[in-house]
Amino acid sequence: MIFKVIKKEELKHLFDVLAAENRVVGPVEAGRDSNGRPIYAFDQVSDFNNICLDYTTTKISAKRYFLPYQEDLAGFRIDGKDWHKKINYNIESPYIFFGLHACDINALNKLDKVLLGSVYPMPYYAAKRKNMFIIGLDCIPQPYCFCRSMGADTALHGFDMFLTDMGGQYFAEILSDTAFNFLKNIKTAEPAYADRMRYIKIIAEKKRKFTVRVDTTDLANILDMEFQSDVWKQWGEKCLACGTCSQVCPTCYCYGVEETVNINFHEAKKTKMLYSCNLIDFAQVAGGHNFRLKRDARLKYRYYHKHRGFVEAYEESLCVGCGRCGEACLAEITVPAVISSVRGEES
Amino acid sequence: MADLKPVRTYLGMPLYRPKTAFFELSSCEGCQLQLLNNEASLLDFLSLLDIVNFREAMTEKSDEFEIAFIEGSVTRSDEVERLKEIRKTANTLVAFGSCACFGGVNQMKNRLGSEWVKKEVYGDHPVESGFARPLEDIVTVDLKIFGCPIKKKEVEKIIINIALGKAVVHPVYPVCMECKANENICLFDLGEPCLGPITRGGCDSWCPNSRFGCWGCRGPADDANIDQLREIMKKHGFSEETLRDRLECFGGFSKYTEAFRKNPEKKKEGK
């Protein structure tokens, strides 16, 4: 890895160079909540000053840029009893992601495993993922962040360049030659000994700021053992079965497919819609039988998939600890609380 | 308007082009108007149906039809009779919009005392107007199209499905799914009450998109957890009345609101 230090005022130049010829997505303030606190979102930006580099966590992940909530998988032209299928991966030009936190980069790395690394890689995701240039950005742990427990507080790969705020300058990790070449457009310097020591100190300080932890020791087994536990029923009673947790999650990728005919009856399409395993018909088969009719069975399945199934397949969980699901859940169902209850700990 | 276009096919199968009639009972006729508003695909849409009766769009009419779309709730005895007559003719009776499905905004008056309402609305010239009731209180309803007003896109999809012989399925999930996909800020974060978590989706979170909390016009989602929303509303500082006003606005939650009225401060201990 190549390391550089970049003066803060240089970052704007980098942005201008990139934004001049590419689409740039970054964290922006989408509004304020009723207490006057900013609400952040990822959106397309053309002005560096609109990017909130000190953002906490966006309410909703950057998912729509690589797993759109709704996406056409194929279109058809109908011709009598025959038809022609047309496939489009729905991206024409690359995106620059300016300021993704480590958890969100790790979320992409996890998705890569199932959507790119297994049999039948998903071209719709691949086309978007491979056309993303990612500038990572360090962050300050929030009261709901448990990324450290999930091993997702630092990103080792899956980005082009990662910036850590060191006061007047950024410490930059350069991972791709594309990033290396882009940096030729601005002034950078080799990190001096003092810079490196300061970086190490900042990272150590960050670790101390985490307030919430999830004990993942033997979790995959415990989830299996406690499959019949009564705590699931309690969470199921609270659950709104509204799908919000999955929608805001950076790693939830489950979906449904629907085929529709155009009103002119000459065209049809096959549309993918991100779905949530907490919705009542997620496991319902044609003919009506529902394998997970009860809310608690569905909520349990979500945890089971993320913290056991994915672990069995890839030796890591499908959760980065960003805390978005718990923050968005009106019923206040949070991952740390659920897991601690399954472990039989007093809450 | 009949037989504008020849019978068409899809994958070799002839499309079903039913003789269709639109009727309105006590309503604002806004749902029918929504259909006609859709200029871009209006002709395509109309060509799918053999419309024999549509007061808002045509003058000639016929009493022979296979599908009847009925907007509005039932409030008068002559409407009861009319509805029964329509049912006799129609193979498929569609409750069109929230008034027809649940009583809609009209049913709010059911709780206000009919004499008082009559006086407020009609002054010294009273007309007959009883309780506002949904169609299924009187006749069997084959299909419900929710919404106040209905969503044009959704109705188009339903008509396409009818032409194809495909079953009509409504979203079973609540508005939150679509609201999150639209990346709206949660109304609760903005300090506003919202029935999105319990109300059937399909509206593409029409109201929350304009930062306007959901009033539940489509009735409950398939697995609506109303008890939990009640606690959430309380926690966010909204009174029981605020919740009840919303739940009772369109009549879709009447089963639950009756229970609320019987048991206003139901204790939920041990949770």
Place this chain on the structure above:
Amino acid sequence: MNGKLEFIDILREKEKKYNRQHDFNAFEFTYKAEITTIHKLTQMENLYRVRIIDPEQGKQFSFQPGQFVMLELPGIGEAPFSISSSPLRHGDIELCIRKAGNLTNFLSRVERGTRVGLRGPFGTGFPMEKMEGQNILLIAGGLGLAPLRSAIAYVQANRSRFNTVDIIYGTKDPSQLLFAYQYDVWRADDITLSIIVEEPDTAWKGPAGLITKILEDLFRKKDKTFFKNTYAIVCGPPVMFKFVCTMLSQKDIPMQKMFVSLERRMHCGMGKCCRCNVGSTYTCLKGPVFDYWTVMNLKEAI
């Protein structure tokens, strides 16, 4: 100063005409196929013969008994169906389909010559080669005979490689019996066929009751060595295979020598949509055919 990112076309260097598991284009790769015949089996089920139109592609398409395809009618829907025909025939398959939803209802109305999309074959099959030299119990309840018929065809084509072969088949009533026209042919190939119905009509001459009853009768005729050298394939509703597999277990047939086929909702068939997950196992990748030991260890499978 250059800050323009180059667009990467993920299919740039790929061959686009093949259907290989690791190619991006395999994801929505559809064989175009034609419904060549439609045979009404019962009130609810039709047998569709579906042939891949391109002969080259047809040759590529081979499968094992127990595997499934995703069948698509554009604009109407796509769903998984287990293949019901002989694996010896490539690119020309038979699907036994019950009217249950939008797609299957539409299918029941279409005419011969309609073009459909086929993706697959997907999932695991019955390990027929492993079973060679052994006795085979083929046990089906209701529509479970559909995937089993492919295994039967395999056995017929390789009859000398198997020891005794018993088909035990149960349905609700005689009108629901599938593939009745084939029973004599199966018997002619030295396969024992026992049929039981739950609700007999006046014309019914065979036994009446649950499938377990006929199994008890059969087991009485068999000795210990029989069970030691037996494989079983059980297809049907979960309640049925649970009871049947428990009975087989009591006869000391190892659970790893019993195979069942699970039915789940599927939207992709390729381990992505998660709709078919049992616990957190993809039925479409690790199944639909599982040995019973695995099924016992899957949460919420039965």
